[in-house]
Amino acid sequence: MMIEQSTRLFRFLTNGPAFLDISRDVVAWVRDCDAREVLLTLHVKHTSCSLTIQENADPDVQRDLLTALDGFAPRDARYRHNSEGPDDMPAHIRAMLTATSLSIPVIGGEVQLGTWQGIYLIEHRDAPHTREIAAHLSFER
Amino acid sequence: MMIEQSTRLFRFLTNGPAFLDISRDVVAWVRDCDAREVLLTLHVKHTSCSLTIQENADPDVQRDLLTALDGFAPRDARYRHNSEGPDDMPAHIRAMLTATSLSIPVIGGEVQLGTWQGIYLIEHRDAPHTREIAAHLSFER
């Protein structure tokens, strides 16, 4: 038995504040690696977008989550840091409240997402962005 | 020296909104594995409960944390997603604000929890649930 480590950079295009489901790409990569008992880790390389694992059934859940994030960090509050536009500081706050990195065990070759769980990249900025996610996998052969 | 990986599914019964201390079960599993220099990772397979590491001394801390979570995601706010009851959308928001996965180094066989740290499963729904947590451990022999 040998343990190997795989790493990969994912790139995703975003188009304004929204939840982007990246589960399919991530799960496909784990399958391609033929990994069985493994730890999968994702880390988003930005501070104005973030990661979360959330319900993948009713799209209204994502709308309500965006509304909640908007309430936690309103665009019209007074921020010291406002040189990058009114959507920037709220984006940092929303990123701080959600996740920058996620780790999910893989058991018997299956990424251990629950039935109703999806992995989401949450874009917090208004303008389109290319977002990078660094992924890591350690596995036995 | 060889590195092995262990995975396990934990199941916990919950009974309404509360902090359930799962530290004892998790630490016991790490001890059973006889792991020394290790990374321990936990991932909860649901989106209406979550994980946190919090103070384990004064139970009032947990009550105050529940009150705070209630304030962040009130049950009586207007949500689009309300088909699963008034406790469901607040549960998703509370899960988003806390953690879905946690990783804790093990050094010299000791899970590196601080003296006042406990690992908690936070139930956000009203009804009793069986909750699954996927655990991963990589260790040297």
Added chain:
Amino acid sequence: MMIEQSTRLFRFLTNGPAFLDISRDVVAWVRDCDAREVLLTLHVKHTSCSLTIQENADPDVQRDLLTALDGFAPRDARYRHNSEGPDDMPAHIRAMLTATSLSIPVIGGEVQLGTWQGIYLIEHRDAPHTREIAAHLSFER
């Protein structure tokens, strides 16, 4: 090829509510380990300070984030747990909303922080504290 695991305890002195940039110490340790394809994990061993990855360019961002955290958990709210001073329960809430552990892939020897990302220890208490962070690295030789 062989995989080894390194662990380390970092200690940092804090001096009141602030963001302490610990990126340099962490990255230097990874370099000293001569690690290439790796997973780096940090876990803070306390419940009244926490970790976050945030913008490292404009110090005003950190000031705005502290203001936001203050708004989420005001010092003058009524808490049951108040025996350790008015800054204690807000500290626990702020810790719950941010991160206790972070995992970042290392690819080709480079910790995968984005250009504008720094790793921060956020102190939430008023008094100076010595804070411990347990670190884990698995790497191939």
